[in-house]
Amino acid sequence: PKEIFLKDYTKPDYYFETVDLSFSLGEEKTIVSSLIKVSPRVKGSSAPLVLNGHDLKLLSVKVEGKLLKEGDYQLDSRHLTLPSLPAKESFVLEIDTEIYPHKNTSLDGLYKSSGNFCTQCEAEGFRKITFYQDRPDIMAKYTCRVEADKSLYPVLLSNGNLISQGDIEGGRHFALWEDPFKKPCYLFALVAGQLASRDDTFTTRSGREVSLKIWTPAEDLPKTAHAMYSLKAAMKWDEDVFGLEYDLDLFNIVAVPDFNMGAMENKSLNIFNSKLVLASPETATDADYAAILGVIGHEYFHNWTGNRVTCRDWFQLSLKEGLTVFRDQEFSSDMGSRTVKRIADVSTLRIYQFPEDAGPMAHPVRPHSYIKMDNFYTGKFSIYLRSLGFLLSIVFQSNVLVFSFMKRVLISISKDMMSKLVTCEDFFAAMRDANNADFANFLQWYSQAGTPVVKVASSYNAEARTFSLKFSQEIPPTPGQPTKEATFIPVTISSSSTILRVTKKEEEFVFSDIAERPVPSLFRGFSAPVRVETDLSDDDLFFLLAHDSDEFNRPLVLNPKFIQGLGSVLSDSTLDKEFIAKAITLPGEGEIMDMMAVADPDAVHVVRKFVRKQLASELKTELLKIVENNRSIEAYVFDHPNMARRALKNTGSSEYKSATNLTDQFAALAALSQNPGKTRDDVLADFYNKWQGDYLVVNKWFLLQSSSDIPGNVENIHALQTTIIQVYSLIGGFCGSPVNFHAKDGSGYKFLGDIVVQLDKINPQVASRMLSAFSRWKRYDETRQALAKAQLEMIMSANGLSENVFEIASKSLA
Numbered sequence: 001p002k003e004i005f006l007k008d009y010t011k012p013d014y015y016f017e018t019v020d021l022s023f024s025l026g027e028e029k030t031i032v033s034s035l036i037k038v039s040p041r042v043k044g045s046s047a048p049l050v051l052n053g054h055d056l057k058l059l060s061v062k063v064e065g066k067l068l069k070e071g072d073y074q075l076d077s078r079h080l081t082l083p084s085l086p087a088k089e090s091f092v093l094e095i096d097t098e099i100y101p102h103k104n105t106s107l108d109g110l111y112k113s114s115g116n117f118c119t120q121c122e123a124e125g126f127r128k129i130t131f132y133q134d135r136p137d138i139m140a141k142y143t144c145r146v147e148a149d150k151s152l153y154p155v156l157l158s159n160g161n162l163i164s165q166g167d168i169e170g171g172r173h174f175a176l177w178e179d180p181f182k183k184p185c186y187l188f189a190l191v192a193g194q195l196a197s198r199d200d201t202f203t204t205r206s207g208r209e210v211s212l213k214i215w216t217p218a219e220d221l222p223k224t225a226h227a228m229y230s231l232k233a234a235m236k237w238d239e240d241v242f243g244l245e246y247d248l249d250l251f252n253i254v255a256v257p258d259f260n261m262g263a264m265e266n267k268s269l270n271i272f273n274s275k276l277v278l279a280s281p282e283t284a285t286d287a288d289y290a291a292i293l294g295v296i297g298h299e300y301f302h303n304w305t306g307n308r309v310t311c312r313d314w315f316q317l318s319l320k321e322g323l324t325v326f327r328d329q330e331f332s333s334d335m336g337s338r339t340v341k342r343i344a345d346v347s348t349l350r351i352y353q354f355p356e357d358a359g360p361m362a363h364p365v366r367p368h369s370y371i372k373m374d375n376f377y378t379g380k381f382s383i384y385l386r387s388l389g390f391l392l393s394i395v396f397q398s399n400v401l402v403f404s405f406m407k408r409v410l411i412s413i414s415k416d417m418m419s420k421l422v423t424c425e426d427f428f429a430a431m432r433d434a435n436n437a438d439f440a441n442f443l444q445w446y447s448q449a450g451t452p453v454v455k456v457a458s459s460y461n462a463e464a465r466t467f468s469l470k471f472s473q474e475i476p477p478t479p480g481q482p483t484k485e486a487t488f489i490p491v492t493i494s495s496s497s498t499i500l501r502v503t504k505k506e507e508e509f510v511f512s513d514i515a516e517r518p519v520p521s522l523f524r525g526f527s528a529p530v531r532v533e534t535d536l537s538d539d540d541l542f543f544l545l546a547h548d549s550d551e552f553n554r555p556l557v558l559n560p561k562f563i564q565g566l567g568s569v570l571s572d573s574t575l576d577k578e579f580i581a582k583a584i585t586l587p588g589e590g591e592i593m594d595m596m597a598v599a600d601p602d603a604v605h606v607v608r609k610f611v612r613k614q615l616a617s618e619l620k621t622e623l624l625k626i627v628e629n630n631r632s633i634e635a636y637v638f639d640h641p642n643m644a645r646r647a648l649k650n651t652g653s654s655e656y657k658s659a660t661n662l663t664d665q666f667a668a669l670a671a672l673s674q675n676p677g678k679t680r681d682d683v684l685a686d687f688y689n690k691w692q693g694d695y696l697v698v699n700k701w702f703l704l705q706s707s708s709d710i711p712g713n714v715e716n717i718h719a720l721q722t723t724i725i726q727v728y729s730l731i732g733g734f735c736g737s738p739v740n741f742h743a744k745d746g747s748g749y750k751f752l753g754d755i756v757v758q759l760d761k762i763n764p765q766v767a768s769r770m771l772s773a774f775s776r777w778k779r780y781d782e783t784r785q786a787l788a789k790a791q792l793e794m795i796m797s798a799n800g801l802s803e804n805v806f807e808i809a810s811k812s813l814a
């Protein structure tokens with residue numbers, strides 16, 4: 001497999017101005033015809049035109065209407081090369097290709113999901129549809145004609161505006177779509193199938209009426225009300241906060257059951273995994289409702305940060321993903337609780353990004369190279385960027401500045417589209433100019449991998465009335481980067497929310513005229529994505545637990561004083577209920593293991609269970625009171641006060657039978673299923689019997705069992721049937737439960753090794769995501785290391801390994 005390097009970027013030799021696509025969809029095969037207006041970057045260029053293509057059958061190539069013979073072009077398994085082209089300002093290229101969507105299980109390119117056709121082109125899926133320069137800096141205007149059997153596929157959708165539609169011979173029909181905006185091919189989309197829509201409208205602040213449609217199978221339409229509410233809320237928020245208005249008259253969302261990731265921001269035709277669209281109080285939890293709000297917002301916000309302002313190449317991915325995550329997190333914070341959202345986001349960062357930064361796939365915000373770009377879309381990546389966005393927002397009050405950056409880039413792009421695609425340097429230049437800011441060595445975040453470790457030593461001098469904070473920073477070595485430079489770390493501290501700018505390896509800050517020894521609250525709101533080691537005593541930490549006005553900084557340590565502290569948090573009616581629920585929930589086993597020199601899953605499991613039990617018995621009275629005062633009495637409402645109330649109540653209750661919504665019922669099911677025995681078996685069977693017809697609810701039922709820490713759970717997983725839809729819930733869930741996945745007999749590792757090899761033949765993107773569970777095998781004891789290594793070697797020796805799996809497995813073994 002070929003590694004692609006940022007340093008090798010060169011501009012394309014040819015640009016594509018317009019692209020007219022025509023799809024004839026069929027059961028056995030689909031014919032794709034493309035007609036492209038091509039213009040060389042340099043007048044009179046004699047460079048060959050190299051097109052990407054993967055799993056395509058080439059039918060014909062024409063240049064300026066003339067059919068090329070076999071010797072006129074070169075074809076290999078990944079490219080079509082046209083060596084001699086007309087020396088004209090522009091010429092027309094026509095290519096006909098045959099593809100087989102019904103056989104496409106990779107869910108990349110054009111494929112079928114539950115009988116409907118749909119596409120996924122980011123990052124490099126368009127090359128599975130037709131031969132093309134599949135790279136983001138090729139921006140063209142598209143039309144798309146879709147033709148299919150009318151009774152099987154009554155709905156035909158693509159990007160932009162519907163120009164015409166009609167019936168044709170043989171029971172077929174067509175629709176012609178035109179997208180007025182230039183776009184890279186990764187934003188192309190097509191959907192054809194038996195779908196119904198929930199329709200609504202949104203009037204923009206300049207008075208334009210936008211038609212909104214959410215498409216699903218007809219029977220699911222009642223479950224799309226929350227998604228529509230979320231879309232309208234996101235459109236309004238983007239106008240109010242960023243001044244950004246939607247730029248077309250139609251916005252479509254389609255929900256499909258088979259999708260590799262959460263959703264995709266294709267221009268005016270977002271495609272979503274159904275689980276991020278469909279919700280009803282009986283079939284979705286508060287967490288699902290919140291995820292739908294956040295992801296609908298995220299994809300919608302991409303319309304500006306990503307679609308209109310586009311990355312020059314995939315190395316600049318952080319621009320669109322970082323900014324868009326920043327925007328969706330701000331949106332969710334404004335719609336709910338800012339503190340709770342921040343705690344949840346940072347916890348995700350700690351669970352996923354910190355371990356990745358310490359493993360073989362560690363990479364800076366802007367990677368230097370990749371084999372398969374898909375492997376760099378871990379949710380972690382964006383969340384990490386959000387921390388940097390947060391960091392900027394603290395230092396420079398960023399909302400205004402992110403917007404001014406976008407405006408600047410938009411202006412330069414519209415002046416000269418071809419040469420002004422966006423890079424991280426543009427981002428910084430815009431930020432710097434808009435704010436006259438000194439970025440110091442902030443750019444190191446974009447080129448250095450690894451999580452900085454910041455040590456803080458404090459000292460108070462009573463005589464001189466001075467207080468000093470000494471910081472030292474170190475970034476551990478990562479693959480290919482044995483030594484690191486100091487980076488820019490903003491440290492927010494107590495009282496006036498002062499920001500200390502730590503820019504050197506060692507730096508001291510002295511505060512004068514301090515009457516008594518203060519207890520500093522450092523890195524308030526998690527002001528930088530770093531690991532912190534302070535010299536604060538337990539007493540200092542308990543002081544903060546009781547008094548810190550920054551809720552983020554209230555720490556967790558087991559001690560009688562801690563139990564007491566939690567008791568008072570539980571009964572403090574002035575605190576946000578959702579915050580209380582978070583404060584009394586222990587970090588997960590993975591998060592705790594990440595703090596150990598040698599990760600010990602068994603010890604962490606036993607100790608965490610003990611602490612939970614101890615807390616439950618010591619705080620029984622307070623917990624029972626909370627359950628009593630926070631029961632769901634009225635009909636389900638998704639809003640912050642009700643979500644917070646349910647979250648708090650469910651930390652103490654397990655009332656399965658009386659529950660009136662899935663949030664309450666599932667919390668009870670999760671609690672009851674922790675102990676093997678008849679009650680567990682009965683409630684799991686009861687739940688399945690009730691919901692077996694709803695695959696999204698059944699998926700939750702799978703996840704609950706696969707992630708269970710009951711002894712020997714690998715046997716139960718074998719017994720549960722595996723289909724592609726259930727891979728995330730079954731396999732992902734199992735690997736997320738350390739005590740069973742890391743079982744010392746190697747049964748968990750063998751299970752995953754076998755699955756990855758099988759799955760790779762069906763869907764490489766999902767296989768490589770599952771495989772990532774092995775990537776930190778060197779963190780465990782020698783026995784476990786040997787067992788995991790054997791599985792990685794077995795995977796590497798498998799025949800026909802995909803590039804996705806090869807990249808993760810080979811880097812893990814290196």
Ligand code: HT7
Pocket residue numbers: 120122123260261262263264265298299321374377765
């Ligand atoms: N920008 C989208 C990312 C995405 C993706 C990437 C690789 C392979 C498949 C994919 N499906 C969607 C979605 C987002 O940012 O939310």
Ligand code: ZN
Pocket residue numbers: 298302320321324325
């Ligand atoms: Zn995104």
